[in-house]
Amino acid sequence: MTIATHRDDTQLAADATALFTHTFGTTPTGVWAAPGRVNLIGEHVDYADGVSIPFALGQSTAAACAPRTDGLLRIVSQADDTLRLDIPLAEVGPNNPANWAGYIAGSIWAGLDSGAIPTCEGMDIALVSDVPVGSGLSSSAALECSVAVAAYELATGTSPDDTARAALVDACIRAENEVVGASTGGLDQRASLFGQPGHALAIDFAANTFTLVPCDMDAAGLVLLIADTNAPHSLADGQYASRRGVIDAVAHDLGSLRTLPNGAEAARTWAQGEHNTAGIEPEVAARRVKHVQEETTRTIEAAHALERADFDTFRRLMADSHISLRDHFEVVTEELESAFQAAGAHGARMTGGGFGGSVIALVPKDQVESTMAAIAAAAKKGGYPEPTFMLATPSAGARRIA
Ligand code: ADP
Ligand code: MG
Numbered sequence: 001m002t003i004a005t006h007r008d009d010t011q012l013a014a015d016a017t018a019l020f021t022h023t024f025g026t027t028p029t030g031v032w033a034a035p036g037r038v039n040l041i042g043e044h045v046d047y048a049d050g051v052s053i054p055f056a057l058g059q060s061t062a063a064a065c066a067p068r069t070d071g072l073l074r075i076v077s078q079a080d081d082t083l084r085l086d087i088p089l090a091e092v093g094p095n096n097p098a099n100w101a102g103y104i105a106g107s108i109w110a111g112l113d114s115g116a117i118p119t120c121e122g123m124d125i126a127l128v129s130d131v132p133v134g135s136g137l138s139s140s141a142a143l144e145c146s147v148a149v150a151a152y153e154l155a156t157g158t159s160p161d162d163t164a165r166a167a168l169v170d171a172c173i174r175a176e177n178e179v180v181g182a183s184t185g186g187l188d189q190r191a192s193l194f195g196q197p198g199h200a201l202a203i204d205f206a207a208n209t210f211t212l213v214p215c216d217m218d219a220a221g222l223v224l225l226i227a228d229t230n231a232p233h234s235l236a237d238g239q240y241a242s243r244r245g246v247i248d249a250v251a252h253d254l255g256s257l258r259t260l261p262n263g264a265e266a267a268r269t270w271a272q273g274e275h276n277t278a279g280i281e282p283e284v285a286a287r288r289v290k291h292v293q294e295e296t297t298r299t300i301e302a303a304h305a306l307e308r309a310d311f312d313t314f315r316r317l318m319a320d321s322h323i324s325l326r327d328h329f330e331v332v333t334e335e336l337e338s339a340f341q342a343a344g345a346h347g348a349r350m351t352g353g354g355f356g357g358s359v360i361a362l363v364p365k366d367q368v369e370s371t372m373a374a375i376a377a378a379a380k381k382g383g384y385p386e387p388t389f390m391l392a393t394p395s396a397g398a399r400r401i402a
Contacts, residue, residue, distance in 0.1 A: 001372050004390045006059045006130040009033060013402035015078075016064035020126035023076045023084075028064035028126070029154060034145035034398035035060045036131035036138045037191035038226060038360060039351050040200060040215075041314075041321050042299035044329055046185030048247050049206035049258040050296035053303060054187060055215055055394035056195020061129035061142035062401060065150040068122030073105050077127040077143075089122060094178045100143075106175025107144040107168075108151050114174075116167035117148070118155045125150070132388075135228045136352020140180075141188035144172035149193070149398040159400060165193045183241050184353070195397035202303040206258045213306045215394050220311045222362050224392040227343070227375045229335035230385040231356040239355050243329060246280055246288045257292050264290040291328035295321060315347020315362050322349035331355055335384045342378035343371050360392070 007015065013031040020028045035056040042052030068074075071090060077083045077100065085101040092109040096102070104125060111117030125147060131139040148168040152160045160168060172189040176182045190203055190210060200215040217224055250267050251257055253275045260266055267289035271282035298317050305313040322340050326332035331354025332340075339359035340348050348361035363371045372389050379387050 001376055001389065004388055009401040012060060012062040012128060012130070013064075015128045016062040016126055017402065019076060019078050019128055020064035020066075020124065023126055024066075024074065024124045026066065026124075028124070029066045030150070030400055031062055031064045031402040032146050032150040032153065032398065033060040033062040033401045034142045034149065034192045035195055035395055036142045037188055037195065038137060038224065038392050039187060040360070041302045041318055041349070042203075042295060043321060043325055043351070044243060044331065044353070045292050045295050045299070046187035046203070046205050047183075047244055048251065048292045048296075049256045050292060051205065051299040051303065052187045052203050053200050053213070053299060053306065054191040054203070055200040055392070056191050056397050057131070057137060058393055058395040059130040059132075059137070059390070061127060061131055061139065061146045063146040063150050064126045065147070065154060066124045067120070067154050068124060070122055072122045073108065073125065074123075075101050075104055075125045075127070077129075079129065079133060089120065092179065095181060096179065098179065098181055102180040103140050103143045103175055104147045106179030107148045107172045109179065110174035111148055111151060111168060111171035114167060114171055116164070116171045117151045120151050120155060123151065123154070132228055134232070134357070136350070136354075136357025137226070138188035138192065138352070140176060140182070141172065141192040144175050145189060145192040145398045148172055149400070153400060162194075165398075169193055183244050191397075193398050195395060197396055198394055200306065200394055202306075206256065213303060214309070215306060216309065217311070217362065220309060221365055222311055223365050223368055225343070225361045225363050225368055225371060226351075226358050226390040226392055227339045227361070227372070227387045228358045228390070229333070229339055229356060229379070229387055231333060231335040239331070240353050243288065243331060245278065246285055247292060249276070249278060249280065250285060250289055257289060258296060260293070263293040287328040287330070291324045294324055311347075311362060318347035318349045318360075318362065319344070325350060325354060329354070334382065335379065338378045338382045338384060339375045339387060342374040346371060
């Protein structure tokens with residue numbers, strides 16, 4: 001069992017530059033990086049006026065970029081394979097390109113459309129990444145945000161301030177929703193663009209604001225262990241959309257779930273009525289809304305616990321969150337449950353959208369090895385893929401690195 005490490009900014013910049021030069025035969029104007037994120041608590045509530053507490057990871061995606069003047073985007077990405085796509089900016093839009101390149105081209109398109117990116121006449125982009133793909137750590141936001149800050153700075157000559165970053169968040173969300181067609185909320189992009197070392201973000205999606213909360217696990221003798229189950233998953237498939245569909249349908253008719261009294265009961269009654277055109281089971285609607293409302297209350301409590309560095313309370317709330325995601329929102333797979341149970345004594349929970357991905361655990365420093373061993377042994381016993389491990393530290397948001 002090993003703990004995966006990641007490249008520092010100097011190495012990431014060198015690798016992105018080398019890929020750029022190898023592919024395009026010239027040198028990039030600069031290199032920008034944006035991190036993945038881990039969500040500590042507040043899951044499946046970002047699209048429901050809830051509260052989430054993520055932090056930016058040390059693992060980042062780097063984009064080496066240079067402007068063009070002919071309207072063309074040329075994109076290369078070194079992931080498992082080397083991916084390559086050229087597309088005129090004028091052709092980018094809803095559902096085009098609806099693949100990996102849509103996260104990238106879509107962010108520029110949406111940024112230009114909204115004015116978040118003042119101008120772009122084309123770009124050459126070479127990407128390398130340390131964010132594991134499809135592990136619940138938002139490789140997609142890392143991709144979007146690295147390119148968005150690059151395009152912004154190439155257009156303006158300056159690094160985006162908070163106002164500009166907020167506009168880039170919206171552009172990156174649109175890339176995901178409209179161009180790729182993944183109906184994700186705004187949690188990931190905000191963490192990737194606004195992350196700060198030593199801090200988590202407490203994001204309030206009803207107010208569309210966030211506060212930076214000190215997150216000094218180290219001082220409390222704790223480490224955040226991430227166990228990637230390596231079970232295949234994709235948010236672009238129907239499961240995520242179906243969970244969100246229930247919440248959106250109820251909120252459409254009954255208003256924000258944040259303030260809806262007796263939400264589970266109200267959702268059950270709604271589902272028995274004529275507005276439930278999708279035929280959602282009343283008990284399903286009740287369970288889903290129960291999760292969203294309780295998770296938001298729980299996450300507000302967790303933010304207060306974090307403010308006073310009360311990690312005992314925080315860890316208890318993490319476990320409660322997992323149980324609700326399992327029993328009410330029903331997004332926990334066998335592999336996730338196995339890792340949760342194995343790490344259960346330590347505030348553990350699944351993180352990300354579910355249906356695969358990772359489990360996190362806030363573990364005392366001297367128990368990291370034994371917790372990893374327990375998770376690995378449980379996976380082996382269950383006949384699941386071998387998990388891989390990372391340690392997470394609150395790190396910087398999107399920035400220029402060369
Ligand atoms: P997550 O964001 O949790 O990692 P998603 O399903 O939201 O999972 O996004 C994963 C998708 O993002 C991949 O299937 C791929 O299309 C795209 N992607 C992520 N990182 C890269 C990369 N470095 N190069 C190319 N595409 C990437
Ligand atoms: Mg994603």
